[in-house]
Amino acid sequence: MDANTEAVQSSRKFGKGSRPKNIQKAHKHRRNGLIGWAFITPFLIFFVIAIIMPIIYALYLSVFTDKLIGGRVFTGLSNYVAILTNGLFWDGLWRVIRVFLIQVPIMLGLALLAALAIDSARLVGRSAFRILLFLPYAVPGVVAVLIWEFLYGNQFGLTANINALFGLSLQPLAKNVILWSIGNIMTWSFTGYNMLILYSGLKTIPTELYEAARLDGASEWQVAWHIKVPAIKGQLLISFMFSIIGTFQLFSEPQLLQTPAPNAISSSYTPNLWAYNLSLNGSQYNLAAALAIIMGLITGVLAFVTQNHGSKNID
Amino acid sequence: MKRTKVVRFVAGVAAIAMAAAGLAGCGGSSNSASGSNGGKEGDLDAALQKGGTITYWTWTDSAKAQAAAFEKKYPKVHVKVVNPGTGMTVYTKLQNVLKASSGIPDISQIEYQAIPQFSVPGNLLDLSQYGFAKYKNKFVKSAWEGVTSGSSIYGLPQDTGPMVMFYNKQVFDAAGITNPPKTWDEYMQDAKILHEKDSSVYITNDSGQGNFITSMLWQAGSHAYKVNGTNVEINLNDPGAMRWAKNWDYLFKNHYISSLTNQGTEWYQAANKGKIASVVSGSWMAGAFKSSVKETAGQWRVAPMPSYDGKPASANYGGSSEVVLKKSANPALAAAFLRWLNTSQESIDLFKQSGGYVSTKKELSSQEFLNEKSDYFGGQQINKVFLESGKNVVSGWQFLPYQAYANSITMDTVGKAYQGQTTFEKALKEYQKALVTYGNQQGYKVTGK
Numbered sequence: 001m002d003a004n005t006e007a008v009q010s011s012r013k014f015g016k017g018s019r020p021k022n023i024q025k026a027h028k029h030r031r032n033g034l035i036g037w038a039f040i041t042p043f044l045i046f047f048v049i050a051i052i053m054p055i056i057y058a059l060y061l062s063v064f065t066d067k068l069i070g071g072r073v074f075t076g077l078s079n080y081v082a083i084l085t086n087g088l089f090w091d092g093l094w095r096v097i098r099v100f101l102i103q104v105p106i107m108l109g110l111a112l113l114a115a116l117a118i119d120s121a122r123l124v125g126r127s128a129f130r131i132l133l134f135l136p137y138a139v140p141g142v143v144a145v146l147i148w149e150f151l152y153g154n155q156f157g158l159t160a161n162i163n164a165l166f167g168l169s170l171q172p173l174a175k176n177v178i179l180w181s182i183g184n185i186m187t188w189s190f191t192g193y194n195m196l197i198l199y200s201g202l203k204t205i206p207t208e209l210y211e212a213a214r215l216d217g218a219s220e221w222q223v224a225w226h227i228k229v230p231a232i233k234g235q236l237l238i239s240f241m242f243s244i245i246g247t248f249q250l251f252s253e254p255q256l257l258q259t260p261a262p263n264a265i266s267s268s269y270t271p272n273l274w275a276y277n278l279s280l281n282g283s284q285y286n287l288a289a290a291l292a293i294i295m296g297l298i299t300g301v302l303a304f305v306t307q308n309h310g311s312k313n314i315d
Numbered sequence: 316m317k318r319t320k321v322v323r324f325v326a327g328v329a330a331i332a333m334a335a336a337g338l339a340g341c342g343g344s345s346n347s348a349s350g351s352n353g354g355k356e357g358d359l360d361a362a363l364q365k366g367g368t369i370t371y372w373t374w375t376d377s378a379k380a381q382a383a384a385f386e387k388k389y390p391k392v393h394v395k396v397v398n399p400g401t402g403m404t405v406y407t408k409l410q411n412v413l414k415a416s417s418g419i420p421d422i423s424q425i426e427y428q429a430i431p432q433f434s435v436p437g438n439l440l441d442l443s444q445y446g447f448a449k450y451k452n453k454f455v456k457s458a459w460e461g462v463t464s465g466s467s468i469y470g471l472p473q474d475t476g477p478m479v480m481f482y483n484k485q486v487f488d489a490a491g492i493t494n495p496p497k498t499w500d501e502y503m504q505d506a507k508i509l510h511e512k513d514s515s516v517y518i519t520n521d522s523g524q525g526n527f528i529t530s531m532l533w534q535a536g537s538h539a540y541k542v543n544g545t546n547v548e549i550n551l552n553d554p555g556a557m558r559w560a561k562n563w564d565y566l567f568k569n570h571y572i573s574s575l576t577n578q579g580t581e582w583y584q585a586a587n588k589g590k591i592a593s594v595v596s597g598s599w600m601a602g603a604f605k606s607s608v609k610e611t612a613g614q615w616r617v618a619p620m621p622s623y624d625g626k627p628a629s630a631n632y633g634g635s636s637e638v639v640l641k642k643s644a645n646p647a648l649a650a651a652f653l654r655w656l657n658t659s660q661e662s663i664d665l666f667k668q669s670g671g672y673v674s675t676k677k678e679l680s681s682q683e684f685l686n687e688k689s690d691y692f693g694g695q696q697i698n699k700v701f702l703e704s705g706k707n708v709v710s711g712w713q714f715l716p717y718q719a720y721a722n723s724i725t726m727d728t729v730g731k732a733y734q735g736q737t738t739f740e741k742a743l744k745e746y747q748k749a750l751v752t753y754g755n756q757q758g759y760k761v762t763g764k
Contacts, residue, residue: 066414068436068717069545069758149580155573156584175734260579262523263730267723280407281723282753 055296061289068283079290088268089291093298095179096270100247103183108239110187111194115232116224118195119202130199134192141189145256148185153260173261182253190246194239201235202228237310241303248299251276271295354647356446359654362647366391369649372409373424373637374401375473377669381662385655394652402426406433406719409640413438419642421649422656425470426635427461428526431542431716433638434469440639442468445650450658457708458674462636469638471657472674473666476597476633477704478530478620481604484693485614486516486592495593495618499562502621506571509592518566518592520573520582523733525722526632527577531595533630533712535559535623540715547715549750550764551743558623560739567735574733583607595620597632598672598701605691613690617697619704627707634674672701679705716759721750 065075083089114133118126136144151158152172159170172181205228213223229236251272258265267281268274271291279288371382371394382394397420399408406429412418425433433439447468451459458472482495487505490512496502506518521527532539537555541548550556566572573591575582577600585591587610594600604615622628637656639649656662658675667673678684679702688694715721726733728749732742747763754761 067756067758068432146580153581153584155575155590156581156588260522260576260581262576262726263574263733266727266730268727277723281403282717282720283407283410283757 055293058289058292061286062293063286065286066283075286079286080294082287083291083294088266088274089271089294092268092271092274096248096250099179099183099186099250100244102180103186104240104243104247106183107187107191108194108236108243111191111239112198112229112236114191114195115198115202116228118199119228120220120224122220130195133195136189136191137193139189141252142256144185144189145253148181149257149260152181173257173264175264178257178261178264182250182257185253186246186250190243194243197239198232198235201232205231233310237307240310241306244302244306245299248295248302354444354650358647359445359651362645363389363392363651365648366393367645367648368393368395369421369643369645369652370395370397371422371637371652372397372399372405372420373422374398374405375424375635375666375669375671377665377671380665380669381656384661384665385652388655388661392648392652402429403719403723409433409438413640413642416642419640421643421645422637422639422653424473424635425638426633427458427472427631428529428714428718428722430462430469430636430638431464431714432719434464434467435542435545435716438641439469440641440643440646440650442470442639442650442653445647445654447471447650447654453658453676454674455676455679455705456710457631457705458634458636460710461631461634462638470636471653473635473637473657474599474672475674475705476599476631476672477701477708478534478595478597478629478632479700479704480593480595480618480620481600481615482593482618483586483589483591483611483614484616485611486589489513490516490592495616496621497619498625499558499621499623503562503565503571505592506566507569510569510571516590516592517573518571519594520575520577520585520591521563521733522574522576522579523726523730524577525725527596528725528729529714529718529722530597530630530632531559532556533709534620534628536628536709538711538713540713542713542716545716545759547754547759547761548764549715549747549754549761551747551750552740553764556743557740560743563732563739567733578603578607587611589614597634598704599633601689601692601697602670605689613693615692616695617692617700619700619707627703628709629704629707630712631708715750715754717754717757720753724749724753 062079063074063076064072065079066072114129117123118130123129139147149157154160154163154169154171154173159172162168163170171177209227209231210223213227218226249272250270254265254269254273255276258269265273267277272295275288275291275295278284278291366389369392371378373396375381378396378398382396385394386392399405405423406425409420409423409425412420430439443466448466450471454472455475457477458475462468462470462472480495484495486509487493487495490505490509492505492508496505502518509516509518532551532555535555535558537551537553537559539549539551539553539556541550563572573585575585575591577594577596582591586594586604586608589611601617605612608615619627620629637653639646639653643649663673663675663678667678673679679698685699685702686696687698689697725746728745729739729742731737731745732739737745751761751763
């Protein structure tokens with residue numbers, strides 16, 4: 001129910017076609033509006049200080065060039081040109097796109113499967129399963145990478161043992177594989193988180209629907225596919241949106257894996273890692289700001305398109 | 316309907332914002348170089364009498380104890396000790412406060428390699444005006460060279476990291492090698508013998524770290540960077556650099572070297588299990604061995620690092636100094652604190668007690684210090700080896716005025732050689748190109764040779 005229908009319904013209560021109705025309607029509208037603003041003010045203050053202002057500042061920085069020797073000069077859009085014409089940017093972007101195309105569907109598929117399994121009531125020890133799946137999300141990133149550094153270690157880690165046992169020569173930290181090793185860590189970390197979003201959606205489905213379906217002779221799989229999945233499209237969309245933002249901003253996993261695999265992960269491995277290195281190591285804030293704005297736009301457009309498209313489907 | 320659109324718009328903006336906010340970072344207003352010059356030695360004592368508050372950025376363990384001892388001696392002075400992180404993190408923060416012209420500390424710890432990054436653009440106070448030149452002979456030569464440029468003195472040395480070779484005697488013995496390699500040629504032969512004897516054993520490990528490569532080039536007699544004010548000449552293919560490149564090509568081409576990262580999870584396992592036969596590193600590495608490579612305690616020894624021609628040669632790997640920022644509001648007081656911090660017996664003792672490896676000649680050559688036996692290293696007097704190495708640091712090495720950044724991007728190019736995709740010679744040339752480009756973007760006049 002949105003504001004319009006609410007207003008229509010309330011106007012009905014006050015009888016037909018008289019002048020006071022319109023005044024009351026306007027009043028109610030204005031009051032609603034004010035209350036609305038009051039509610040979002042705390043958020044808005046934070047939003048402006050923590051988000052809008054940094055963006056404006058980044059926009060400002062991005063049109064200047066600061067030098068270690070010589071100070072600041074206005075350089076217009078040249079930072080944007082420098083980023084967009086640099087192969088390193090496109091290499092990094094292509095990496096996160098590949099992760100997005102392959103890792104996200106796998107992760108969301110697993111999360112959906114897990115959520116349905118937990119919801120199906122057929123699983124023994126459901127809550128334990130739920131906690132265990134969610135646990136990786138609660139592990140701090142630094143610790144997680146230490147764990148994976150050990151698991152991936154092909155000289156003394158778990159991979160070394162697996163290699164010895166099966167006569168393989170797996171090298172998860174080699175240059176051509178490490179992107180998928182990163183994807184694997186992401187899947188491990190975030191499947192539980194997405195599962196929780198989807199599971200909370202499943203919980204809100206009225207159980208009458210299941211009873212009705214069973215009376216009609218639907219199997220558990222049919223219930224899952226025809227009732228549950230369509231009912232949680234909204235939650236799937238949210239998970240998907242978070243995943244878009246998460247993958248395009250891929251940063252901490254490659255940054256932390258740089259220690260065990262410094263020659264597989266360059267300083268511009270992902271756009272965010274590059275921006276970090278440009279500004280923090282290279283004092284190239286202006287290039288970093290331009291890169292941030294470009295990545296922000298790409299992510300924003302993708303998220304916007306997804307949401308627009310997705311919510312149309314849901315309606 | 317309208318409202319949903321607004322919501323969508325806000326969501327869109329929020330998404331962009333989330334993406335951008337994480338990156339926006341910080342910057343600041345333009346920097347200007349102006350400073351106070353023309354102080355004199357007497358100003359320092361006057362400042363100590365007058366008192367005041369100064370801020371000291373450091374990651375030294377003993378800093379708090381040193382500041383407390385100083386305040387006890389000079390009750391009118393208050394030293395605010397701030398730990399802003401280590402190394403690179405500190406330089407970034409310094410760069411930021413310098414740009415913003417606010418929140419600038421009076422004194423900061425800076426590694427030798429990062430001094431040019433701040434001294435060349437004129438951010439450091441020249442301490443020669445306070446008569447600091449007389450401390451020249453108090454410190455070991457390489458440390459003093461690290462804080463000076465011509466007649467200018469930009470700081471006082473705290474510690475040094477002379478490079479040595481830590482080696483597992485038992486592993487060498489097992490392969491029938493009775494003496495540790497004295498030259499790199501011997502080292503290359505031993506690399507082959509060790510690995511052929513037991514394919515899980517490597518003479519050493521190197522995953523590629525910018526600052527390690529820098530020190531290795533230094534020891535090889537390279538003069539890769541020639542810095543004269545804002546004019547920089549880079550030649551990463553000079554004869555010195557090529558000597559190192561040739562050896563590393565050999566080790567990697569034949570897989571005689573492990574690609575583990577020093578002090579990484581797997582490295583500790585490898586070192587504990589006797590799979591890594593030697594590590595060339597700074598003297599500070601002794602601490603890491605003692606605390607975390609316990610399974611092979613007693614098997615390790617320290618030897619001078621191999622040289623190219625048999626004559627002893629080494630380099631520094633790490634090591635810090637303290638500097639006074641030019642924009643300090645109370646430069647005389649800051650300099651007075653620095654003088655006490657790195658030259659007074661009381662302060663040096665506190666630093667030593669916390670496990671620091673000092674840079675003062677007197678401490679380094681005291682019999683008590685030199686005769687100290689380390690059980691971990693089989694009762695060896697390791698300080699003697701460190702001292703020798705410190706004396707043999709190849710003189711004349713210069714760091715880039717943007718060395719910290721240079722170290723952070725080394726592996727983007729040199730990494731290809733570590734992966735066996737190209738030779739070290741070609742990789743270093745690529746690295747040089749990146750350094751020339753960056754330097755010129757930053758306003759230096761950089762030429763590549």
